[in-house]
Amino acid sequence: LNSELDQKNMLNMFSDSLVPNELNRFEYDPNLIADFEYDKNFRRTTLKFNCYVTSILHFGATDDMKKLLNENFVEQYPFVQITYSKIKSIEYELLKLAHFCDFDDIVVAYAYVFFEKLIFKVFKFFGIIKKPNRKLIAGAALLIAAKITDFGTVRVSKVVEVG
Numbered sequence: 001l002n003s004e005l006d007q008k009n010m011l012n013m014f015s016d017s018l019v020p021n022e023l024n025r026f027e028y029d030p031n032l033i034a035d036f037e038y039d040k041n042f043r044r045t046t047l048k049f050n051c052y053v054t055s056i057l058h059f060g061a062t063d064d065m066k067k068l069l070n071e072n073f074v075e076q077y078p079f080v081q082i083t084y085s086k087i088k089s090i091e092y093e094l095l096k097l098a099h100f101c102d103f104d105d106i107v108v109a110y111a112y113v114f115f116e117k118l119i120f121k122v123f124k125f126f127g128i129i130k131k132p133n134r135k136l137i138a139g140a141a142l143l144i145a146a147k148i149t150d151f152g153t154v155r156v157s158k159v160v161e162v163g
Contacts, residue, residue, distance in 0.1 A: 033087060033116055036073060080119055081130045087119065090138045103146060110145030111138070 045056045066085050073084035091112055098108045115138050121128045129137055 028113075028117055028120070030113065030116075033084075033091075033119075036069070036084060077120070082119060082134055086134065087116075090134060091115070093135075094138055094142050097142060101146075104149065107142070107145045107149050110148060111142040114141035114144060 044058065047054050047056065070083045070085055073080070094111050094115070095108055098111070118137055118141070119129055
């Protein structure tokens, strides 16, 4: 009986539909990825004294911190098929590409939003973005963002040529 309830909960939680707000119950938060590292207090100790409060930031090897962040991200979002560090890496590549193509910052912001929304979309128990298609989807997000914000200029063709 307990396993049947778990299966029903899984089916409710992970729908095979891409319809937002009906079966996919994830509400987009623009600060979720940006503030993920800061929401976890594993790098900081806060000490409260009578007259003041102080924080101690812990030193950690970069590889260890990266591994810990990725583990916490997978623990919190098990259906996402891409690591936190790879998300940040792809977003950085989007920023470099947008600056190379002389796009405004609003184009990068739109691309980040489109990419992050797709990261958390669920399709048949798994995320849409996987290792083979993550850069293609990020590029498509940048291209769509450029098309939305490009009013009559020909800068969008530069993205296609660079990609």
